[in-house]
Amino acid sequence: MSLDLDLSAPEVPEPTLFExxxxxxxxxxxxxxxxxxxxxxxxxxxxxxxxxxxxxxxxKGGDQTKKPxxxxxxxxxxxxxxxxxxx
Numbered sequence: 597m598s599l600d601l602d603l604s605a606p607e608v609p610e611p612t613l614f615e616x617x618x619x620x621x622x623x624x625x626x627x628x629x630x631x632x633x634x635x636x637x638x639x640x641x642x643x644x645x646x647x648x649x650x651x652x653x654x655x656k657g658g659d660q661t662k663k664p665x666x667x668x669x670x671x672x673x674x675x676x677x678x679x680x681x682x683x
Contacts (some may be wrong), residue, residue: 611619
């Protein structure tokens, strides 16, 4: 009942330069994606949120009856002419 079992490690060829570059490139891409996902989930800049909240308080506390003005034309720009519709 002696069976000839080959329990030695299989012969695996050394990875080529292209395979190594591909493996490390995929690893780098995966790390970059994780960093991007974490940047979306976790806000890092707390001062931006504080500035935003103070600006909202200033707008609420000020005159609310004033309407925002339209865009002011620049002195160098020519005013746009209204075109007539052709029928």
